[in-house]
Amino acid sequence: GENVEQHPSTLSVQEGDSAVIKCTYSDSASNYFPWYKQELGKRPQLIIDIRSNVGEKKDQRIAVTLNKTAKHFSLHITETQPEDSAVYFCAASNTGFQKLVFGTGTRLLVSP
């Protein structure tokens, strides 16, 4: 089955810096890659997603890149703000099987 690895487990940056979180997946049939932000005790919130027919997607300060050959995808956050502090999860899905497999999470701390 699918296995998703995520790095780093914790990431501390200064406000205004960029943050990059990386994930690798094992199943070449995976074709949907969402990123979620989760605050303590809350539900995961979808912040951006990418499908396998696209190499990059951007939404304001957030971007995701996908390298299908290497089977890895990354989340890029620019101009970080303290409110970006949260746990971020990547996930991968083969829509034929529907289920999402989550990475282990990255705790991002943005210091003012």
Added chain:
Amino acid sequence: GAVVSQHPSRVICKSGTSVKIECRSLDFQATTMFWYRQFPKKSLMLMATSNEGSKATYEQGVEKDKFLINHASLTLSTLTVTSAHPEDSSFYICSAKRGSASYEQYFGPGTRLTVT
């Protein structure tokens, strides 16, 4: 649109009792719902996939007789934790998809279960 609710948000029960958690899609019909468990500072682990009108598909290592899932309608799935023990204490989150062709899953707010 695409709102998913869960009830209750928090529940405390005694060891050996059963607890039922409801997951509802409020403004769309969900052909598929998923149940996840999340331990403190850990990732979401899929427990089972629930399709309306059919038996749930459980992930390896998840006891189907302990975690009973019923998906009786296109807007409601329930998870019953039977004979709960302290090690079942966790954050249980459901999600729902609009249809088989849909990519996105919409998550409920979660239920914090504490077994004493």
